[in-house]
Amino acid sequence: MAQPSVRRAKCLVRYWHHSQRTLSVNITNRCFSSGAAHPEETGHKYNKRVFSGIQPTGVPHLGNYFGAIKPWVDLQKEDGTEVILCVVDLHALTLPQDPTKLRENIRDMFASILACGIDPKKSILFQQSSVSQHAELGWILGCMTTLPKLEHLPQWKQKSETMKEVPLGLFTYPVLQAADILLYKATHVPVGDDQVKHVELCRHLANLFNKKYGFVFPKPKVITGDLKRLKSLRNPAKKMSKSDTDANSRIELTDSDDVIRQKLKKAVSDFTSYISYEPESRPAISNLVNIHAAFTDLLPEEIVEESLALDTLAYKERVADVVIANLAPIRKEIVRLRGDTSYLDEVIRSGADRAAGIATDTYDKVKQLVGFT
Numbered sequence: 001m002a003q004p005s006v007r008r009a010k011c012l013v014r015y016w017h018h019s020q021r022t023l024s025v026n027i028t029n030r031c032f033s034s035g036a037a038h039p040e041e042t043g044h045k046y047n048k049r050v051f052s053g054i055q056p057t058g059v060p061h062l063g064n065y066f067g068a069i070k071p072w073v074d075l076q077k078e079d080g081t082e083v084i085l086c087v088v089d090l091h092a093l094t095l096p097q098d099p100t101k102l103r104e105n106i107r108d109m110f111a112s113i114l115a116c117g118i119d120p121k122k123s124i125l126f127q128q129s130s131v132s133q134h135a136e137l138g139w140i141l142g143c144m145t146t147l148p149k150l151e152h153l154p155q156w157k158q159k160s161e162t163m164k165e166v167p168l169g170l171f172t173y174p175v176l177q178a179a180d181i182l183l184y185k186a187t188h189v190p191v192g193d194d195q196v197k198h199v200e201l202c203r204h205l206a207n208l209f210n211k212k213y214g215f216v217f218p219k220p221k222v223i224t225g226d227l228k229r230l231k232s233l234r235n236p237a238k239k240m241s242k243s244d245t246d247a248n249s250r251i252e253l254t255d256s257d258d259v260i261r262q263k264l265k266k267a268v269s270d271f272t273s274y275i276s277y278e279p280e281s282r283p284a285i286s287n288l289v290n291i292h293a294a295f296t297d298l299l300p301e302e303i304v305e306e307s308l309a310l311d312t313l314a315y316k317e318r319v320a321d322v323v324i325a326n327l328a329p330i331r332k333e334i335v336r337l338r339g340d341t342s343y344l345d346e347v348i349r350s351g352a353d354r355a356a357g358i359a360t361d362t363y364d365k366v367k368q369l370v371g372f373t
Contacts, residue, residue: 046218048081051186053088053128053177058105059334060112061250062323063230063240066294071190071223073117083123084184084355085113090128090135090176094169108334110344112253115333124358126351128180133356133363138172138179140370141205144212145175149204153197178202182209182217183359190223213369216362230290233267236283251323254331261320264288265313273311277304285312292319295326 054060054068076083087109092102106127118125128134150156150171160166181189181202189199199222206217232238232249240250248263255263268284277300279286289300296303307315337344367373 046185046187048078048188049084049184049186050075050081050188050190050223051084051086051181051184051220052190053086053091053180054109054113055092056087056089056102056105056109057092057242058108059252059254060109060116061240061242061252062291062294063250064242065116065253067192067229068190069113069116069118072113072123075190075223076118076123083118084186084358085118085123085125086128086180086355087113087126088128088180091173094167094173107344108338110348111334111337112330114337114347115253115330120347120351124351124354125347126355127348130348130352131183131356131359133183133359134176134179137183137363137366138176140366141179141182141209142172142175144205144208145172145201149201150174153201155194155198174198174201175205178205181220182206183362184355185216185218185358185362186220187218188223189220192229193224196222196224209366213366216365216369230294231283231287233263233287236268236287251327253327254334255327256331257324257328260324260327261317264316264320264323267316269312269316275304275307275310275312275315277301285315288316288319292322295322 050072052068052072054064057064060069072083072085075081087106089102089106092105110125110127113125114120153174156171156174159170163170177198178201181199182205189202191199199220203219206219210217230240232240232244232246233251234244234246234249238244238249242250244250248266251260251263267288269288270282270284272282272285275285275289276282277286277289286300289303292298292303293300307318310318364373
């Protein structure tokens with residue numbers, strides 16, 4: 001039998017010859033289980049694979065569109081980037097759900113994502129619960145997670161303070177989120193500021209598993225967008241949210257032209273009539289400027305300069321014109337897709353098949369390493 005140093009040398013030679021292309025799972029585990037450095041530790045570059053998920057809250061609002069869906073569409077256009085997108089219906093169960101409404105919301109979310117520009121031939125778009133390995137890997141990672149790790153997450157602290165009886169799923173969902181990401185060996189995860197800590201937990205669990213059982217998971221990097229989260233039209237101290245009981249707080253992608261105009265007309269402002277961009281001192285009008293900027297790609301300063309002659313009411317009309325012009329084709333396509341049930345069914349089925357192929361390969365290796373097979 002060859003000496004350890006000889007085996008190590010052979011492994012490093014083989015790694016060198018494969019360093020210019022993606023390593024297969026078999027090569028990775030064979031070369032790095034004998035003591036050689038992990039691929040990430042030797043500077044190996046993985047093909048860029050983006051994973052992201054969105055809860056099935058029905059039709060998205062502008063905050064969802066600019067915070068998640070539009071960045072996905074932009075990533076889909078990048079050469080060499082593989083995009084995997086998931087409607088995370090398992091996560092939705094952390095709060096009470098009506099089965100009929102949940103079923104409707106899932107399909108509406110698929111229709112909305114497609115209408116916004118995601119191409120199911122270029123990206124993988126699927127329903128989380130249709131791939132059982134999410135929950136299975138989540139259990140394994142949960143057995144490696146400590147209570148203090150989860151208790152220190154800011155979202156847990158925030159949400160648990162408002163509930164008398166907190167569901168276990170709300171406490172442990174960041175572990176399932178880590179399983180979502182790691183199951184597809186994602187290299188990048190686009191998230192808002194409020195989710196960065198969850199990706200850090202994911203990286204921590206990837207590192208724990210790799211050290212305990214053998215290298216499987218690359219540690220994903222965070223992608224953060226430049227656009228700030230859009231705020232509620234009724235309370236700019238809060239983000240735009242579907243959970244807000246005031247429907248006038250948000251603009252949904254299927255809102256009619258008249259509804260959009262009325263919501264913006266009712267948007268809170270202040271007692272200053274001119275337009276300026278001062279997020280700290282004038283958050284309400286600055287939020288409208290952010291919405292305007294998001295649709296036009298203009299800088300806030302440019303918008304303010306071209307709006308010097310407008311008072312607040314006239315500016316709200318201008319923002320409404322911009323929003324209506326951009327949402328009209330998306331709204332029309334959502335309505336069309338809602339009626340094309342056979343196409344939606346095919347997209348959902350095909351996406352699940354493609355996702356399950358990757359998930360099965362990953363989880364089979366996990367089962368072998370932990371001793372299940």
